[in-house]
Amino acid sequence: MINMTPYSTAGVEFSGNGYREEALETNPFLIAQRQLEEAVEILELDDATHEMLRWPKGEFKFAFPVKMDDGSTRVFHGYRVHYNDARGPAKGGLRFHVKETLDTVRALAAWMTWKTAVVDIPLGGGKGGVTCNPKELTRSELERLSRGYIRRVADFIGPHSDVPAPDVYTNPQIMAWMLDEYEVIARQHLPGVITGKPIALGGSQGRGDATARGGILTLRETAKALGMDLQGATTAVQGYGNAGSYGHKLGAEILGLKIVAASDSRGGIYNPHGLEHKDLAEWKRRTGSVVNFPGAEAITNEEILELDVTILMPAALEGVITHHNADRIQAKIIAELANGPTSLEADHILHDRGVYVIPDFLCNAGGVTVSYFEQTQNAYNYYWSESEVHQRLEAKMVTAYHCVRAMAERMKVHNRLAAYLVSVQRVATAMQLRGWV
Ligand code: GLU
Helix, strand or coil, X not given: CCCCCCEEEXXXXXXXXXXXXXXXXXXXXXXXXXXXHHHHHHHCXXXXXXXXXXXXXXXXXXXXXXXXXXXXXXXXXXXXXEEXXXXXXXXXXXXXXXXXXXXXXXXXXXXXXXXXXXXXXXXXXXXXXXXXXXXXXXXXXXXXXXXXXXHHHCCCCECCXXXXXXXXXXXXXXXXXXXXXHHHHHCCCCHHHCCCCCHHXXXXXXXXXXXHHHHHHHHHHHHHHHCCCCCCCEEEEECCCHHHHHHHHHHHHHHCCEEEEEEECCEEEECCCCCCHHHHHHHHHHHCCCCCCCCCEEECHHHHHCCCCCEEEECCCCCCECCXXXXXXXXXXXXXXXXXXXXXXXXXXXXXXXXXXXXXXXXXXXXXXXXXXXHHHHHHCCCCCHHHXXXXXXXXXXXXXXXXXXXXXXXXXXXXXXXXXXXXXXXXXXXXXXXCC
């Protein structure tokens, strides 16, 4: 066991080998560190390797002012974390969220490290964010916030050092403002500094639905491996943002899933006869929520997770499946389109109950995979067709899925641990080759 330096995190003090147990259900960074521990033990990695993998390589936390439309100034708190760049530049999204803390960003940056490794793309892991409620900001305030963020992190990011992208409550328009601000500072065009851009500014075909498409491909491979027919399989989508909405669309189109429930931050809806993607997406666009969708009954955000369905897609935020509800989950397969939806204890409960989990950093790796394709296209300034992107994405996702599955069978461990074993070994090897450890 390694010695930990006492470390103060977002409201949680921990030191030595003692964790505060309750924090293991609520602090995603502690969860990420614990998940890693299991893999490190099995791989018999040395203490220095473990310590490097346990902490971000660097992090930047800052306050910055933004002029509001009414002439006042508000100060926001921003973060950018480089978790590990042994395999390539740090890579990962930016979240604008009221509950963003340094620890959530660290956890998400760690998961990006394992994500880029599991799909074997030459990138590391990073993440960033701003503590804010973007729903309360006007478009011009959001633009000034985005540009202000980039002015602070400009020295910390770059096409060959750290490349941001969209995540929760950030989108291609925000990436466009950020790209523009960065290029003003750099005095040259550098489209590879950020991904998830609008296509007109060097974005890639197929990036919009890539996270969900990758997840649906892992679900297809799961069904083949388990000998299941998913045609008409009932599905609940928890979280109806980019990943959840496209998960609905592509799940129905590619696999013939019958989506019977959906939810967002305002509540959930259920219709046993199935929900049409086109109608529900249009409803959400018009009203801002899936709530009150005609013909569906209202359910709560807790109820949607416990519905009697074949597939559950958590597609919102971390920490929704915990020891409180894991033994009530009835789905046979959980396809984790969100980052970190399942706590450590819940993982064990689900595994013991025979629920098949497609772990987050494998299931949702399609987004960053197409981000990598976007950067590749930016670098040689020549762009691929949508079908080329789809083919390359499919090859990456299928290979990664079967690599993790083979590891799970060989080591007799659950899928999340298997995915960790694959990724952590790859990152550790890169660190060893660089002579870091
Ligand atoms: N935010 C996405 C994720 O969590 C995409 C990251 C990226 O494309 O860099 O995987």
